[in-house]
Amino acid sequence: MVHLAPSSAGTDALGQGAAPACYAALDLGSNNCRLLIARAAVEGGGQGFAVIDSFSRVIRLGEGLGNRNDAPAGALAPAAMDRALVALGVCKDKIRRHPVVALRAVATDACRRAANREQFLARIARDTGLAFDVISAAEEAALALAGCAPLLANGPSHALVFDVGGGSSELMWVEARDGNPRLIDFVSLPVGVVGLAEAFGSSADSFEAMVAVASEKLGAFEARNGIAARAAEGEVGLVGTSGTVTTVAALHLGLASYDRSRVDGLEMTVDEIRTVTTRILAMPADALMQDPRIGRARAHFVLPGIAILEAVLRAWPVRRVRVADRGVREGILYQLMAIASAALQSGLSP
DSSP states (O other), X not given: OOEEOOOSSOOOTTSOSSXXXXXXXEEEOSSEEXXXXXXXXXXXXEEEEEEEEEEEEEOOTTTTTTOOXXXXXXXXXXXXHHHHHHHHXXXXXXXXXXXXXXXXXXXXXXXXXXXXXXXXXXXHHHHHOOOEEEOOHHHHHHHHHHHHGGGGTTSOSEEEEEEEOSSOEEEEEEEOGGGOOEEEEEEEESOOHHHHHHHXXXXXXXXXXXXXXXXXXXHHHHHHHOHHHHHHTTOEEEEEOSHHHHHHHHHHHTOSSOOHHHHTTOEEEHHHHHHHHHHHHHSOHHHHHHOTTTOTXXXXXXXXXXXXXXXXXXXXXXXXXEEOSOSHHHHHHHHHHXXXXXXXXXXXXX
């Protein structure tokens, strides 16, 4: 569902007032709350967007979900909901500061599974005015693929797109010819950085055990699609969209602080990825927390994320991985802008 978001910036629904129209995409995941605000822009002859504002915060919404002694199984924890509400308050203020004409707010794995999700969503609406769609794993995959589509152009005929999430990880098997990717198959795996961190902690001693858990989940998807044989022949591109992959890229580049413009679209060899993995495995917890590309909030989830990444690399023998700092939010923005464009052509408001 697309929600109109009138602002005080003096613009009409199609951006013909005092300021160009902006669109907002909000993704409430199991580990992160992410907002992206953008305006439409034409890039290289195709429809694109220019980012106006963004926000990302680790909220650990899925922390302890289904594994807590002080609440019914499958319930979001009070502290996790409080963290999410604080982050969503920041998002609300950012949306109000810009001429946002339409927004879509989606919630994924944690809210899909939570027994108390309706109470939580009602509290969000009451406290922030934001209305969320709890989307299926299939829609989450479709949005992530739409967000990553520009990175699939001019590559191999097929691609595997993976998103390492907090509560689950998504895999998309894609035919990528002609710059118009077609989803062949997808799976939402019940393994993410939050669950692995809770089960194994964040010690390097547990790394291979985490890889084994993630690897076991990949077998059925490979058996169904026969991706490994194509990958061995160089016919498969691998695109990673998650904080895990972008963090590895930032460390590989030696950035003093994270820089999306240098990370998004970067290609890394598998050897380069594993060199960074070896470095991270050797870093003590304090060093992970103090590293500006990781930070205290994310340090606990770095090793679980890299374990899932390593499982993917072992399952499918590609030579290079393209890094995508994009996904569900970008897919939503393309969706919102397509709706607005169609409305403009028909003479209606979005």
